[in-house]
Amino acid sequence: MSLGSPYDSFDDPYCYPGTSVLKNNLDLRDYAELEAFEHESASAKGDDGLPAGLFDSAHYCAIHRHLFGEVYDWAGEYRTVRTAKGGDMFCYPEYIADQMALLLTALAVGPLAGGGTRTEFIAASTQFLSDLNAIHPFRDGNGRTQLTFLFLLGERAGHRLDMARIRPEAMLSAMVESFHGRIEALRGEMGWICG
Numbered sequence: 001m002s003l004g005s006p007y008d009s010f011d012d013p014y015c016y017p018g019t020s021v022l023k024n025n026l027d028l029r030d031y032a033e034l035e036a037f038e039h040e041s042a043s044a045k046g047d048d049g050l051p052a053g054l055f056d057s058a059h060y061c062a063i064h065r066h067l068f069g070e071v072y073d074w075a076g077e078y079r080t081v082r083t084a085k086g087g088d089m090f091c092y093p094e095y096i097a098d099q100m101a102l103l104l105t106a107l108a109v110g111p112l113a114g115g116g117t118r119t120e121f122i123a124a125s126t127q128f129l130s131d132l133n134a135i136h137p138f139r140d141g142n143g144r145t146q147l148t149f150l151f152l153l154g155e156r157a158g159h160r161l162d163m164a165r166i167r168p169e170a171m172l173s174a175m176v177e178s179f180h181g182r183i184e185a186l187r188g189e190m191g192w193i194c195g
Contacts, residue, residue, distance in 0.1 A: 012081050014074070014139045022140055024071055034071075042067045042144055050152060055107045057100050063152075064138055064145045072140070079139040088179050090136035099135050103128070107153065114157045121159045122194050125150060126187040130178035143175070154194065165193045 014022050021031050028034040045067045053059025065076025078096045082089065091099055107113060111120040112128060129146060136142045147163065154161040167189070174185035 038071045041070045056104050063148055068141045078137045096137045100137055103131055112153050112157055121157055122190045126183050126190045130183055133175050159194055161193050
């Protein structure tokens with residue numbers, strides 16, 4: 001039995017006809033089976049060496065492709081459909097490339113580029129993660145890609161993130177709150193994982 005996708009999407013060619021199950025490389029038609037395979041695959045890839053890059057759009061897409069390439073043939077490509085979660089609409093696909101370039105260009109300076117204090121890094125990474133989540137550039141796998149990218153940003157900036165300290169439910173709740181401009185909970189979660 002398929003549990004259905006947690007995303008609301010519109011005109012979705014990514015799914016098998018008549019379902020909310022994403023087309024995938026193993027041709028799994030059950031949402032729970034696909035979710036388990038995706039989690040296992042992405043977790044294994046997260047333990048591999050992550051792609052190096054310039055912290056630009058190409059680097060961000062390479063990380064997504066690294067994590068999800070075994071699962072989806074579109075891994076590393078920006079989505080082409082409108083999508084929402086819980087009624088909250090993410091960036092329209094026609095604006096994703098420009099918004100990502102704008103957001104990632106800002107990483108060249110400031111606390112996320114290095115040299116800032118822990119407090120400055122937490123504040124900047126909280127806002128960055130909130131903005132990145134609102135864009136939600138991929139059809140699936142955004143959260144894991146965001147946190148992986150943020151881990152690499154932390155290393156570059158000299159503020160190692162302890163990903164084992166992530167509290168999934170608290171982080172998800174904080175991300176939802178940040179979508180509505182309330183970033184206090186997300187700042188608290190970033191402080192919790194930032195060493």
